[in-house]
Amino acid sequence: MSIAPNATETSDRTDDLDQLAINTLRFLAADGVQVANSGHPGLPLGTSAIAWTLWSRHLRHDPADPRWPDRDRFVLSAGHGSMLLYGLLHIFEYDLPISELRRFRQLGSLTPGHPEHGHTPGVETTTGPLGQGLANAVGMALAERMLAARCNTGEHTIVDHHTWVLAGDGDLMEGISHEAASLAGRLRLGKLIVIFDDNDITIDGPASQSCTDDVEARFAAYGWRVLSVADGNDVPALDRAFTEAAHDDGRPTFIRVGTTIGFGAPGIEGTSKAHGSPLGSAVLAAMRARLDWPDEHFHIPLAVSASAAAAAARGAAAHARWAHTHAAWQVANPCRAASFPLDMVPAPDDLSVLTALADGLASGGKSATRKASGAALAALAAVYPGLVGGSADLAASTNTAIAGGDVTPDDYGGRTIHFGIREHAMAAVMNGIALHGGLRPFGSTFLVFADYLRPALRLSALMKLPVVYVFTHDSVHVGEDGPTHQPVEQLESLRLIPGLTVLRPGDAAETALAWQLAAENTEGPTALVLSRQDLPVLGGAGLDDVRHYGMRVVRPVADTAHVMLAASGSEVALALEAADLLSEHGISAIVISVMWRERIWVALQADGTGLPDLPVVWIEAGVTTGWRALARPGDSVIGIERFGESGPGPEVAAHLGLTATAVFDAALRSIAARSG
Numbered sequence: 001m002s003i004a005p006n007a008t009e010t011s012d013r014t015d016d017l018d019q020l021a022i023n024t025l026r027f028l029a030a031d032g033v034q035v036a037n038s039g040h041p042g043l044p045l046g047t048s049a050i051a052w053t054l055w056s057r058h059l060r061h062d063p064a065d066p067r068w069p070d071r072d073r074f075v076l077s078a079g080h081g082s083m084l085l086y087g088l089l090h091i092f093e094y095d096l097p098i099s100e101l102r103r104f105r106q107l108g109s110l111t112p113g114h115p116e117h118g119h120t121p122g123v124e125t126t127t128g129p130l131g132q133g134l135a136n137a138v139g140m141a142l143a144e145r146m147l148a149a150r151c152n153t154g155e156h157t158i159v160d161h162h163t164w165v166l167a168g169d170g171d172l173m174e175g176i177s178h179e180a181a182s183l184a185g186r187l188r189l190g191k192l193i194v195i196f197d198d199n200d201i202t203i204d205g206p207a208s209q210s211c212t213d214d215v216e217a218r219f220a221a222y223g224w225r226v227l228s229v230a231d232g233n234d235v236p237a238l239d240r241a242f243t244e245a246a247h248d249d250g251r252p253t254f255i256r257v258g259t260t261i262g263f264g265a266p267g268i269e270g271t272s273k274a275h276g277s278p279l280g281s282a283v284l285a286a287m288r289a290r291l292d293w294p295d296e297h298f299h300i301p302l303a304v305s306a307s308a309a310a311a312a313a314r315g316a317a318a319h320a321r322w323a324h325t326h327a328a329w330q331v332a333n334p335c336r337a338a339s340f341p342l343d344m345v346p347a348p349d350d351l352s353v354l355t356a357l358a359d360g361l362a363s364g365g366k367s368a369t370r371k372a373s374g375a376a377l378a379a380l381a382a383v384y385p386g387l388v389g390g391s392a393d394l395a396a397s398t399n400t401a402i403a404g405g406d407v408t409p410d411d412y413g414g415r416t417i418h419f420g421i422r423e424h425a426m427a428a429v430m431n432g433i434a435l436h437g438g439l440r441p442f443g444s445t446f447l448v449f450a451d452y453l454r455p456a457l458r459l460s461a462l463m464k465l466p467v468v469y470v471f472t473h474d475s476v477h478v479g480e481d482g483p484t485h486q487p488v489e490q491l492e493s494l495r496l497i498p499g500l501t502v503l504r505p506g507d508a509a510e511t512a513l514a515w516q517l518a519a520e521n522t523e524g525p526t527a528l529v530l531s532r533q534d535l536p537v538l539g540g541a542g543l544d545d546v547r548h549y550g551m552r553v554v555r556p557v558a559d560t561a562h563v564m565l566a567a568s569g570s571e572v573a574l575a576l577e578a579a580d581l582l583s584e585h586g587i588s589a590i591v592i593s594v595m596w597r598e599r600i601w602v603a604l605q606a607d608g609t610g611l612p613d614l615p616v617v618w619i620e621a622g623v624t625t626g627w628r629a630l631a632r633p634g635d636s637v638i639g640i641e642r643f644g645e646s647g648p649g650p651e652v653a654a655h656l657g658l659t660a661t662a663v664f665d666a667a668l669r670s671i672a673a674r675s676g
Contacts, residue, residue: 001227018235021056021304022048023291024091026264029083030287031297032104032111034278039105039113042261042274043081046232047166047197050257053238054195055088056311058246060161062319063094063312066122069342069437070322071315072161073124073140077133078168078197079114080276085123086111091300091308094122098298117435117463125435126463129455131174134194135425137165138180139432139441141192141252142407142417146388147438149413150340156329158322159342162246165194169207172196172215176456179425181252185223186420188409190248194219197232199261205272219254232259250409264291339385342438345466346386348519353379358512363539369530369569370472372508374399376515377442377470381415384519388433389442389468390417392426398444398472398530423449427456427469434465440519444470446478447487447529450494460525461499467525468518473532474504475570475621476640476656479649486644486652491622494527495598504529506554506572506593507538513546514595531570533649538572538593550599555579555591563667564612566592567619571658575619578663589667590614597626615670621658634673636666 029044044051055061060072076085083104089096096110103109110120114128124140127133141163148159171177184192196215200207216226227244229237238257245253262274266286279287288295330337340346357379381387381402388407395401395416404415419426423445430441450457450471460467471494476486494502501521503514511530518526542552551566555576563582565575572593579589590612594600600611616635618627624639631637638657645652653659 015235017303017307018052020301021052021091021307022233023293024300024304025052025084025087026291027288027293028087028090028101028298028300030265030279030284032083032086032101034281034284035102035297036105037278039083039278040080040276041083041265041279042201042276043078043168043197044084044087045263045265045269045274046199046259046261047081047084049233049235050166050195050197050238050259051084051088053235054164054242055092056307057239058242059164060315060318062315063092063122064316065319066094067343068319068322070159070161073137073163073436075124075127075133075137075140075163075165076115077127077137077165077171078130079127079133082111082113082115085115086120089120089122091304093309093312096121101298125431126459129459130168130170131176131180132428132456132459134165134167134171135176135180135428135456136432136435137163137192137194138184138189138425139429140436141184141189142187142429143433143436143439144191145189145412146407147340147342149411151329151336151342153329153333155332156325158326158329162191162193165192166197167194168197169200169202169211172213173211176424176428179422180428181219181222181224183420183422183425183429184252186409187407188223188250189252190250192252193245194252194254196254196256197259198256199259201261201270201272201275203272203275216254216256223251224254225249225251226254226256228256230258232257233263266290340438344437345434345440345522346384346438347522348380348384348387350383351380351516351519353383354512354516354519358509358516358543359540361509361512361537361540363537365537366534367508367537368532368534369505369508369511370397370399370532372511373470373472373515373528373530376512377402380515380519384440386438386440387442388415388417388439389430389444390419391444392419392423392449393421394445397446398470400442400444400470419443423452424456427453427460427467430467431456431460431463431465434467435463440466442468442470444472446473446485447471447490448473448485450490454493457500457525458497461497464499464524466522469525469527470530471527472530474529475531476644476652476658477531477533477570477621477649479652480646482646483643487622488640488643489623491529491620492626494529495626499524501526501596502529502598503527503596504569505595506567506569507535509538509540509543510546510593510595513543517547529569533570535570536573536576546593546595550596551592551594553590554593555589557588557590559588561588561590561612561614563587563671564590564592564614564616565619565663565667566594566616568594568597569620571619571621574658574660574663577660578667581660581664582667587667587671597630600630615667615674617663617666617670619663621653634670636670638662638666
């Protein structure tokens with residue numbers, strides 16, 4: 001549906017104050033990029049009218065409290081246009097002084113090249129990798145609906161806000177936007193609004209040279225309401241479109257807005273030259289003359305400041321009314337208020353259920369750690385109302401379905417989210433749920449498919465979001481599905497991500513502990529790496545050592561040890577088998593389960609201790625790079641440096657050298673090397 005201008009409402013009759021504010025945003029962006037000699041002026045110049053209309057008339061926010069739980073969220077998915085957002089934050093009186101705009105893109109400034117959540121007040125999410133912000137916004141909008149279903153009562157409405165997104169051509173080209181938009185349409189997220197900056201320009205030239213999608217038809221096919229505004233400088237038309245979009249008709253809304261990249265910059269507007277380089281002093285001077293703007297860097301007219309302050313005051317008043325309602329709701333609903341703290345991610349009330357589960361597992365029997373994870377997750381979910389999540393269409397295999405029902409367009413009160421076969425969007429949507437606050441998300445898939453979601457997982461770590469990733473089918477023991485489904489390099493690649501806690505438990509007891517560690521970790525994401533096949537249950541002895549040192553002894557020796565066998569996950573069972581073989585030859589071996597490899601050296605050095613002075617055989621069914629970094633002279637490392645084969649799991653593992661005999665031989669070599 002096209003939002004055309006009325007006969008008396010055209011872009012050239014935009015209110016003088018509006019035009020003054022729009023040009024203020026344009027020149028703040030142009031000046032910031034020029035002073036930094038780096039950045040992207042094109043998007044801010046082309047979309048300033050969109051931004052001003054939204055922020056001054058429609059966005060419900062309180063600059064004095066950027067974390068007000070019931071604020072509208074604004075996501076600049078096209079994060080390269082960051083100076084537009086910084087200009088908005090400054091003139092609407094967020095804690096972002098003009099001195100920080102002058103330090104755009106400089107080391108230590110509050111105005112980095114792309115927006116960073118937790119770094120700059122008012123930035124809702126870290127954007128830059130295109131498509132991520134749009135997908136995060138789907139998670140935010142989903143969290144809003146889920147919390148509304150949990151918290152709102154007939155007497156008190158405390159969750160009722162919109163999520164607004166400004167996206168560009170690049171966002172919509174990225175595959176993640178297809179995944180996320182499809183999911184949003186299926187879930188009928190009516191309070192999600194995406195504004196498409198349709199300027200038909202990419203870095204390499206016209207967008208049409210690489211993409212001729214009918215984006216309006218695409219979003220309509222996903223179940224979205226579609227609106228359009230022909231002229232991105234037409235404030236009255238934008239105002240009407242945003243008003244209509246904010247009226248929830250049970251569908252997310254997509255608004256295509258025609259814009260001109262670099263608007264107002266003579267000679268380069270409408271071309272790819274306006275995208276990612278400073279305008280230059282000559283073009284900037286000509287632009288000032290064209291738009292009748294003072295020759296003063298970072299100029300902000302008093303009338304614009306006053307208008308923005310008035311809008312901020314309206315937001316503060318809305319916040320005050322909400323705070324009164326929220327206080328009454330807390331008194332009337334203390335259990336809900338404790339279970340769903342809207343301004344943060346909830347912590348579980350009682351993790352003792354996991355401690356009891358782990359401690360109560362006596363050695364003996366077998367269980368796949370994915371099945372043990374299902375039991376631990378069920379126990380945790382029973383005491384942790386804020387825990388929600390699902391899988392990428394693999395719940396039966398990853399054991400991640402929890403009691404409480406499904407999240408559907410007709411009932412957002414469920415706990416299990418069916419993300420579909422959309423791994424990348426799943427991870428980004430989980431980020432959005434965590435960013436929103438009030439719920440704690442988890443998601444699951446096979447480990448090999450971590451590759452599909454890695455960009456969003458990286459942002460989980462960058463933003464320090466407490467998202468839990470459940471990765472099952474963790475090695476070549478997947479077997480018959482063959483090398484396409486047998487992870488070899490994925491586990492090591494996860495360990496390379498700063499801030500990601502990677503846990504690969506060796507049995508059911510360690511799996512319960514892994515879930516406890518994940519639940520306790522509110523400073524970053526956690527990855528649980530779990531087996532498909534059954535593993536011996538080793539019991540709960542020594543689990544405190546895992547918490548402190550990342551590992552525990554699962555086979556001690558009564559006398560002098562000759563060698564240490566250190567393994568993770570399913571290879572702990574292999575190490576135990578090799579220790580028995582060594583014992584038959586009079587060689588005593590300590591066996592260590594390394595659940596949390598990255599913890600070893602940090603924790604041990606902090607305690608002023610070290611590993612036993614023994615030769616070590618390090619064992620894991622994957623690439624050996626990280627293990628070789630741990631190995632000391634004379635140690636051996638057993639792993640897999642090639643892709644797998646299709647066949648029964650035990651046969652594939654043996655074919656690739658994961659045998660007790662291979663560990664036995666490596667132990668003998670290490671003992672000899674240390675002795676020699």
